[in-house]
Amino acid sequence: MMNKKTKKGDVLLSIKGLKIQGFSDEKWHDIINGIDLTLHAGEVLGLIGESGAGKSTLGLAAMGYTQPGCRITAGEIIFDGVDLTKLTDGEKRKFWGNRMTYVAQSAAASFNPAHRLIVQTTASTIRAGIKDQASAYKDAQHLYSVLNLPDPKHIGERYPHQVSGGQLQRVMTAMAMSPRPDLLIFDEPTTALDVTTQVEVLASMRSIVEEFNTAAIYITHDLAVVAQMADVIKVLRYGNEVEEAPTRQMLNAPQQEYTKSLWSVRSLEKTQQEAEVSILSLQSIDAAYGLEKVLHDVSIEVPKGSTVAVVGESGSGKSTAARVITGLLPQMSGIVRFDGEDLPPTLSNRSKDQKRRIQMIYQMADTAMNPRQTVREIIGRPLEFYLGMRGSEQTKRIVELLEMIELDVSFTERLPGELSGGQKQRICIARALAAEPDFIICDEVTSALDQIVQEGILKLLLRLQEELGLTYLFITHDISTVKAIADQVVVMNQGEVVEQGLKTEVFSPPHPDYTELLLSSVPEMDPDWLSNLNKKEIRS
């Protein structure tokens, strides 16, 4: 009875006491620590958690699959009455691509470059004998149109590299839906997408799951996204379940402290301050990488002692603007004025003091610190280089800086590899502070971090601003981070400034078209947000 389809409300998948271990550093480590999970037919379960929570491992385990280097040590995975842990790979294969399918995070890497999209979309359906080739192709075209792909009749003739990332993610959803599975696993399917693309992909994924009444497990770290997709939410941490509840109940009244703290990040909001004197101004900047022009007539004012957030999607030119300010990419035309004087375009023409006063903090703390230098060397170098501090004076200052970023003297001799993600980013902040700067560029400094850690870093940055009177240029794609930290907002799109002004002005209507699109695309912690958005679009 391979293709028996289940009725709505039946238990489709039940996992009991599951334990999974992974092999690294010559040892077996626990990844999943005894988790129970029940999924009914037609139900969507959201799995959320931070990195290392084991959510992807659990998602794959729901299909009875473990990645190379992992093993199931205890528990059972019962899918429609069959314990998958007791099956051989050959037996499990009859389920895969047939009754259970998978949508991966990186669509671009997950499609075989050598085959046409429609061939890959229908391969498992045809193999399982669910449909013949002609009807499978016809159905795939139907799925493409349900998923709002352009030219659904012919897009399948293309090869993976010929369509965009967002389209590829939808083709993969069509591929997963083609055999009409009972269970679909979505593994962070929109994480790699820009926010305006994400909203379209989310909408089409949700509509197709609803249309075919398929049960799904939706894995993500983004609470607002899971709120749109899931009926039930399960929170994981360190391979354990924290809690599980229906979506609305979970959003309104989380029980556990950990869950509450996840929620609270979203509520952080800086009270906006207005400032008059401008410390940095970009005036009509044009810049290019080789022949490709990436900034067009960009002007930005940064008032002293405030935070200006630059928001935009990938390719908007926000990071390029930062490179122009630092002198890494000399502008073609326009002026960078800092504290009353024009900065020379190239880094080598700037004075040591000019370099000292503008510091930068990077997105990936991992790559921003030399893995072979200790914390003492990392923080000590700018002290010595700019301020000539050595010996015990330097040590004293390092300890002061560590205390400023809420770490202590025990960290001085550690290498970056011996620090956690948040601690690394704090050391990077301390390195910037060591130069005693006036102006710090923060390039996506929180986007690689887990939400709780993000909150800690944002609070630290706000406190330091208050104590030291720093000015921040905060580059980000995340609107909730903007709310948390900014006084002023600059919206950029395709190398141009779309809008700039005080946070309250930019975030309240009327908006230019692009700001409207950007703001409306940011998922909110409201389960009805996506439905309302779709209704609005239909009306307009």
Next chain:
Amino acid sequence: MHPVLKTVLGRLGLGLATLFIVSIIIFSAIEMLPGDFGQAILGQAATEETVAAFRRELGLDEPPYIRYMQWVGSAIQGDLGTSFSGRNASGTDRSREVIDLLAPRLWNTLFLAGITAIVAVPISLFLGITSALYRNSIYDRTVNTTTLTTISFPEFFVAYILILLLSSLYPVFPSLANVDASTPFTERLYRSALPALTLTLVIVAHMMRMTRAAIINLLASPYIQMARLSGASQTEVILKHALPNAWAPIATVIAFNLAYLVVGVVVVEVVFVYPGVGQLMVDAVTSRDIPVVQGCALIFAITYILLNLIADIIGIITNPRLLHPK
């Protein structure tokens, strides 16, 4: 123009440019000779007139670029100059045309390299692919350690072990592979058995390791995991998902190793006294017979560049991104 054609033409152009520069380097070998080499070649008794005549014959009085043009011009027509050996102080000249020395030996070398390739390529692809598929099994570990040991051996060590075993202790094959144009095919095979076996052992180890690495790299692609998760069997994963993307890396591995064969052949020919280009070249280097060295070097360089060119072109014409442009 179609991007595949464009890329292939670009690659061909690059190959020609490389050959051009290489030919200049080889040509300039004669330029760099010390001034008294005429004396050295013709012997101490040579008179100034004979030395001057010899220099004239080599055209050393003409400017270098004209001589380069002449050299390349005649090389294209198959004339690689005249050997230095066979000359003497009195001015009598019993020297031979380089091309007459090279031609029969080139055929011998190609024969040896050819039979080695026919045996070695399938074996190493089989070993490489299977050990990649059964990674970390006992089979894989054994093959891995064995080949790691073999690639550490100098070619002449392998050659002499084989001679010791198969020619001295148990005389199965001859230790001297003296073949000539009149040797019948089966006899030729029999006499070439030990040199071919030596080359095969060395090449298989290299090629197998590289194939294994290439396949492991390929199997780690996310689309392979995706194929597994959509229920494809191991056979299907290999044939439908890995193989279409494996041509380029496999072609590179084969070309690289056949090119390596070109080098290995030199030592092996000397060990077995096999009358090939390699042995000719070593003799010419010892006697500093520059025209012969140039001729041999040119042959080896062309083979090497050609093999790499073929591998690159296979990589280009099997690349879906180029085959199906946006």
Next chain:
Amino acid sequence: MTQGKNTYSAAGEVGSVVEKRTFWTRAKIELSKSPWTARFGMLVIFIYAILAIFAPFFAPYGEAQVFPEPYAPWSSTYIFGTDQIGRDIFSRMIFGARNTVGIAVATTFLAFLIGGTLGLAAAINRSWLDQFLSRSVDVLMAIPSLIFALVLLSIFGSTVTNLILIIAVLDSTRVFRLTRAVALNVVVMDYVEAARLRGEGLGWIMRREILPNIMPPLIAEFGLRFCFVFLTIAALSFLGVGIQPPTADWGSMVRDNASLIMFAQYDLKAGLTPLLPAAAIALLTVAINFVVDWFLHKTSGLHDE
């Protein structure tokens, strides 16, 4: 977690935090877990080094000392017999360790000096210098280096200095490519950009930011390059165009005694004699390959799973 599950503190934050250990304890732990192949390799390298350094101390006779008895059989006087003109093979093997290995080490160092410096400069500079060097290396690598070496040796003649220079220059092309490639991976790191933004000079960036991070692949490459150089020199000497007599050298010793191999039917020991220096070469390259294989496995962080 002593901090309790739900209160957040930066210092108490846990992640993939690695335990703090000094270099020596880490090395000791790694060594104790090393496979037998690597340990065997290290032991062999150690013995070779000792033999090479104290060669005159271990060798019973001189390097070029000729005895009246050519092709003497193995005996207590001549442990591995004598060669075609009556020199003690055992002594020459020990001196060979010094000559063959010494020349190969010098050549490899020179190749790394040339290739490493230029590769690092190309990676940081990335302009005309990089273009020029990379194209030149492409051309040099378009011909097999043994063939190239033969051409150059036929012009300049086979002296030890020429040999070292020619092989080092030809081999530095591969060192250049590797150094450039690994350094390029490091140059794009944010910490190098941070150092540049701070205003650090080129020398400081090269020495302090880049070099420490490209050492593991370079050390592994040093081992592999050494093997390659060692085998090339041995091959050239074997062909008679490398290290010249009377210097004791393993490659030419194989060639000189090769004819003995056909006597193996009558006297197996005599037949084995030419294989001894070849085996000495093979043993060292095997040993180095074993160590490098383990080292690469360790430092790449890949566990080949």
